[in-house]
Amino acid sequence: MPHEAQKAIARQSLLLRSLPEQHVDTLLRQAVWRQYDRGETIFLQEEEAKAVHVVLAGWVKLFRVTPTGAEAVVSVFTRGDSFGEAVALRDVPYPVSAEAVSPCEVMHIPSPVLLSLMREDAEIGVSILAATFTHLHSLVAQLEQLKAQTGAQRVAEFLLNLCEVESGTCEVELPYDKMLIAGRLGMKPESLSRAFSRLKTVGVKINRNHADIADIDVLRDYAENDPSER
Amino acid sequence: MPHEAQKAIARQSLLLRSLPEQHVDTLLRQAVWRQYDRGETIFLQEEEAKAVHVVLAGWVKLFRVTPTGAEAVVSVFTRGDSFGEAVALRDVPYPVSAEAVSPCEVMHIPSPVLLSLMREDAEIGVSILAATFTHLHSLVAQLEQLKAQTGAQRVAEFLLNLCEVESGTCEVELPYDKMLIAGRLGMKPESLSRAFSRLKTVGVKINRNHADIADIDVLRDYAENDPSER
DNA sequence: CTCCAAACTTGACAATTGTCATGTCACGAC
DNA sequence: GTCGTGACATGACAATTGTCAAGTTTGGAG
Structure with a gap:
């Protein structure tokens, strides 16, 4: 029915x-x-x-x-x-x-x-x-x-995929459990937590299941390029 | 033609x-x-x-x-x-x-x-x-x-896939470059070398592009189970 | 045969990640 | 409301892997 x-x-x-x-x-x-x-x-x-x-x-x-x-x-x-x-x-x-x-x-x-x-x-x-x-x-x-990517870079790409817009500021909801996100990205929950902390330096703030991205282009640059900076 | x-x-x-x-x-x-x-x-x-x-x-x-x-x-x-x-x-x-x-x-x-x-x-x-x-x-x-597997375990599985027989001793040829094997298994050539050394403890000897496996079951056990032993 | 470039091995070191332990927080059962 | 479970964060430590820097070996080119 x-x-x-x-x-x-x-x-x-x-x-x-x-x-x-x-x-x-x-x-x-x-x-x-x-x-x-x-x-x-x-x-x-x-x-x-x-x-x-x-x-x-x-x-x-x-x-x-x-x-x-x-x-x-x-x-x-x-x-x-x-x-x-x-x-x-x-x-x-x-x-x-x-x-x-x-x-x-x-x-x-x-x-x-x-x-x-x-x-x-x-x-x-x-x-x-x-x-x-x-x-x-x-x-x-x-x-x-x-x-070919580090954990933090994979997390960055995951966040980028959630964004509706192409550039600028963006707020997204994490669609499911962080545990599941970690599994999907091939890492342990602890590593995901650490990856999130690193992304603070490229303008990402995580609050509960809510992420604030200050500048999508900066995040994209991080995802595609060197994890060594900072 | x-x-x-x-x-x-x-x-x-x-x-x-x-x-x-x-x-x-x-x-x-x-x-x-x-x-x-x-x-x-x-x-x-x-x-x-x-x-x-x-x-x-x-x-x-x-x-x-x-x-x-x-x-x-x-x-x-x-x-x-x-x-x-x-x-x-x-x-x-x-x-x-x-x-x-x-x-x-x-x-x-x-x-x-x-x-x-x-x-x-x-x-x-x-x-x-x-x-x-x-x-x-x-x-x-x-x-x-x-x-879900460590580098050495992936190498072990790779070798197992090359074996024709199901158990016992086996000799196999590495089908292509070690550099390519490393890439296929998602690691650097250096890590592959180290993984090969580790497999010595489970009866694997590498010589050129030639591998001797003392006991397939022992190797399979290593691939499927804990990498922590030894 | 000699020589060279690329493949390969090995060691030392740094970065990343997993593991374990602890503590906080949120949410549902009661 | 209280309690308790499970999700989540964080620190300390160990294991694994990448990086860099030698050396060695190998397979052609000449």
């Missing part, structure tokens, strides 16, 4: 937005709509994929658990993001687990529905590839960050 | 192997076959993708160059590997650069050829998704390694 507002969000998602109206309707009609509480599991690593997921509200994290139990956050998704495309269309297990990190609404499109529609119209395949490419690209960007 | 042996390698690639014979022939016939010298560029970051690439011989690295000039290796491909699928089918620029790190033979399938065939048979789309998923998965695995 999806609300019209939810449908509107789904239509705007990267996965669906370039599809003809008629196909989107078919998919929305056959989708499963669910709510999740904070901390609830959406699917587990090694589980067989049976659907593609679209986040309508809230935040979802994808993560891997190592043999030793350590957790590595792979990505964090929110309204309009889809995930699991490449996995659902082949009978392979998920390489990651998914968990709601805030109360969430998620739409699930069963893979058989998507598959059959794909055989009717090759355009669907291109749409799925578009969404998959976006994930690929974001993973590549993350890899670059991890390999 | 492809050799039969080259065609055979292409047919076995993840991208083509599940396609009906007839389609594979169509693709092979319209593909471009090229050789590259060591160090030669195959394509550059930001360049528009016009083809999907399949490595027939030699080694190719994909990497990103940061605004400051630092280089982050994203992946290293060899015989039978394909790359650029998700990019070629949409008019978007490559997120990475590609360079031959040894003399190479590479087959290029122009994207229009693939696209038109895809509209004829949706099965092609599934094949492309299969290859793309493999890349996605390997990037996720890399992210996990970078975030």
Whole structure:
């Protein structure tokens, strides 16, 4: 029983937005709509994929658990993001687990529905590839960050991505837990705290889940250039 | 002027192997076959993708160059590997650069050829998704390694992946430069040297581009568990 | 064969990060 | 309201890694 507002969000998602109206309707009609509480599991690593997921509200994290139990956050998704495309269309297990990190609404499109529609119209395949490419690209960007930037620089880029404007002053809300931000950026919470302190020297003030950026250009310069100064 | 042996390698690639014979022939016939010298560029970051690439011989690295000039290796491909699928089918620029790190033979399938065939048979789309998923998965695995393992552990896993057997003693050849191995594993060459020294305590001896592993299980245990012992 | 440039190793040192311990603060249960 | 749990900050310390500066080795060019 999806609300019209939810449908509107789904239509705007990267996965669906370039599809003809008629196909989107078919998919929305056959989708499963669910709510999740904070901390609830959406699917587990090694589980067989049976659907593609679209986040309508809230935040979802994808993560891997190592043999030793350590957790590595792979990505964090929110309204309009889809995930699991490449996995659902082949009978392979998920390489990651998914968990709601805030109360969430998620739409699930069963893979058989998507598959059959794909055989009717090759355009669907291109749409799925578009969404998959976006994930690929974001993973590549993350890899670059991890390999070539210091912790404080990664935090700076994270903040820059939250900014709506291109330059000048900006205030942003941290979208989720600092613990999760730390995980997403590949560091421990303590290191994130220290990274925030360092950013004070480039005009960043953190207050609760609220960040004040004095000058976006200064911060961007810090993110892209030398961490050695100061 | 492809050799039969080259065609055979292409047919076995993840991208083509599940396609009906007839389609594979169509693709092979319209593909471009090229050789590259060591160090030669195959394509550059930001360049528009016009083809999907399949490595027939030699080694190719994909990497990103940061605004400051630092280089982050994203992946290293060899015989039978394909790359650029998700990019070629949409008019978007490559997120990475590609360079031959040894003399190479590479087959290029122009994207229009693939696209038109895809509209004829949706099965092609599934094949492309299969290859793309493999890349996605390997990037996720890399992210996990970078975030959750020490340098020496990553080197251990790298060696384990080179082993043909499951347990016991094993000798492997390092497939390419130690500098490139270091880049692929997200560390400096000096750190790689040190990581190799540490692995001596778990029965690994490095000689030139040759590694002797005394006991694969011991090494696997090191890779998966605590780096603190010893 | 000789020589050179690049790859590689090693040591000393500095910077960064993880770990452990402690303390504060906010928020929900009660 | 009080209590208690978990998030967050911070300091001290250890471990890891990057940086810089030698040396050694290796694989061609000539």
